Amino acid sequence: MSEYRERIYRLASQIPKGRVMTYGQIAEILDSDEAKYTAQTVGWAMHAIGDTGPWARVINAQGRCSTGRVMLPGNKQQTILESEGIEFDSSGRCNLEKYLWIPPEEKGS
DNA sequence: AACTTGACGAGGG
């Protein structure tokens, strides 16, 4: 497991139940001079894991699950999130203003 | 080493 991915997983696993983060947001936080993170590479890293675990709380900036089409019998991610209290509209979107989680500062003052 | 792919995102039509 590369350090690159590990950082993504570590951050994603901190997302509390009932909250979500977007790929772009994670990329924004982890991006540094040493390791270039983009929304796409973050999303790609998630794919490498699979759709299980706390990473289900990571969705795209439109408030949608990117794992397959909306409400299909295989979209595990949305089902998981709904079971955590997140509501999706008929087009498969949730209110990011309401569910987006902002991680606490890492650095020590 | 080069080319292609992709669970993304912003902007334009």
Added chain:
DNA sequence: CCCCTCGCCAAGT
């Protein structure tokens, strides 16, 4: 609102 294009960068072939 939806659809398309461009930019982005790690991994797989």
